Amino acid sequence: MAIIKNIKNINLQKVRENKLYKRFASLKTSCVFLGILVGFYILGTIFPQGASLDDYIKSGGRFTSFVIFFDLLNLFTTPGFLITAFLLFINLTICAIERFLMLRSQRKTVSDGSQFSESFSFPLDINPQLESAEESVKEIFKKELKFNEKACPHTKDFGVGACADSGITIMEKGWSYRWLTWIYHSAILLCFFGFFLTYLFSYEDEITLYPGEAAAIKPAAVSRWNKSWGSKPQELGFKLMLDEFITEYNQFPKLDYPADKLSRLAVAMGWKDPKYILKNESYFPKDWKSRLKVINLSPKSVIGEGKQTVLEKTIEVNDPLSYQGITFYQAAYKQNLKVQVDDNPILFETEVGKELIIPGIDGMLKFGAIRTGMLFKKDGSTEKIKPFTEATLIKEDSSGKREVEKLGKLEQDGGLYVADKRISLREFKEASILSYRYDPGVPVLWWSGVIVLLAMAIRIFGAWYRIIYRIEEKNGRPHLLFKVKTRGLMADEERLIKMVQLSFLNMTEPIDLDTPV
């Protein structure tokens, strides 16, 4: 057993002395990796990430062969990027281990003490006997200035004569900045782990829900991990039902204000006043909400009156629903409408935003979003909106040029005339579009992010002091010789020195230098 342990130790030591390992333990290496990552990031903002090559070429993209060769449209999943990120991860891991070992052995404390040369010195008005002076000074540093005494450094590191012999005392106040630095660097490592979990195990898709229908959920995508094992998408063990889809609007008056710079300058000079105008389109989305029910398919989890609903929640943007590790987000909505032409009993169905061809009408009809639900008015009152849409007629000439004519507001059961034909809005149906995602990286990232922020904030904004002092006799009087080291933006060296001086001036035992001791 002992032999194995020894071998392990030897190997570890050898590894730590290895050139490559040493390079990976260096701060310079981290800067180089961070720099390479910056290069990738910049490329990633120049080339549209996630775009298909076809779209890229269609919209006039350049450097196509370069883009294909380096896979520049999916830069952040290319081996080049992933390997660099991984190398930084290794670099940070080694740094964290090395620093941990260093912090445990407290070598830093020692190097401060071994080079002791005071920055400040002043006489002490206390009992001139050195030994009792030392006690009183320690007492003041501890009780009045709230310092903690640090362990005396090891003799082997400190050179000839331990710190007790050289009369040095080391005291500290505040949270150890080195440990805090170590903590947030290690938490950054944990963040990397979170990204890794996301990369391997996350998947996402979208589902469209119509009110009153319980929909089974079968994601089209699988996680990278499952894909590499050849797994196929599986239907989830529960269904989702949309009880109601709710839309709400704020009244948002249009601002009559010039766009060109000179006119704006003129407004500033008092030439014209800006004006708010209320128009039909003064509807600003306030909320989209979906009242959802989770229906579990396994009979065991049935609760309440034999129903299978296990969870109910009204979700909206920024307030998703989570169940069995999957989170459902309010992503968008879809509206379908049916219009009647004159008295024809057959209704024409279309989707909002899509073009509809009606025989006998030259051109295509297009309907804007159907405003329905509640309107929150500027004066604080609310109003139930009578559903309506804005209709347009699109005509295309032989050269493919499009002409768009605004037809106006079309209310439910109201009508509009287009080329002598009366178009009426008869029915409409709304569906809620939810995106959903499984991502086990999120909780890891969340907690490690909070640790990074906390430790970094305490380290950087906080205050940490180390004081190293020695009491020496000069001209028959004890003198305090000390130096201060500070870290953190709140640390104020000058104030500390003033406080030290003040504390020693206020000492209760004034000495009478004429009386021989």
Added chain:
Amino acid sequence: MLFKPYTKNFGAGVNSTMSNLETILSRDAYILSIEIRLYWFVALVYGVCLVLYLIHLITKKTGPGRLATNMLWLGVITHAGLIMLRTFEGQRAPFQTLYESLSWFAWSASLTYLYVEKRWKDIYLPGILVAALSMGACLYALLTRSPAVEPLSPPLQSYWFEWHVVLAFLSYAVFVVSCSIEITYLTIKPSVKKGLRLEYGLNSGNLETFHRQSFRLALFGFPLLTFGIFSGAAWANDAWGRYWGWDPKETWSLITWTVFAIYLHSMSMPRWNKLPASIFNILGFICMLMTFIGVNWLARLLGIPSLHLYAM
């Protein structure tokens, strides 16, 4: 949310809903007209400060520098009033549109500068960049953005919203001051070392302490930017169901963060903590500018269609 939506009736004695609404709209337009003019006034004050700082640079006299700083105080105090007016106007924290956040950015950069400058005696050079950027930010907002007070759209209705914008833009403001000190230091150092250009208040005795402020400011801004990115990711996770999407705006904020991390690291490396560190600090500042106004500019410059245009 920090503020409740506006629901109070205005215009006592008005009975009909329509005229009530009209009263509200004309009142809103009136407040907006005052606000816009005040914003222009603040931009003008920053402009005057810039001119005075430049006169100080050219004449080497402390008088114009001191006057510029006093003017900057006037600008900052008036600007604080402007931000409060906008808060009252919208009945919410005024950080929603770029029009509003640019105002916050200009104000916090100027205030940070004044706070730091108080520690020095008659050093005014870093004021040039700060006044120029504050004026530039105000003019950019006034000339190109809509001043309309918009209701909060659903994605913005998040408790992350105010803190995300406030702290991220505060970090940008701090980086501006840090960079202006860095540039001043780099340009004046060779002369000061030779005992020249001492009229600007910098000498071999105070040059290094002056320069150290730049590091301290970057250090101050770094956790704020870290929070900005973290809160942005947490917010995106709630609103869009994904904490990171490599959108250009997100990516540029990550670039800024990484460059400042390189800067802070190089400050603790003996061979890198002089000129290389200074260069990293200035690069960080340039990246910061790219983050909030230059996004997609590079792509456009190279004629590459960016399909991820970010609404600003």
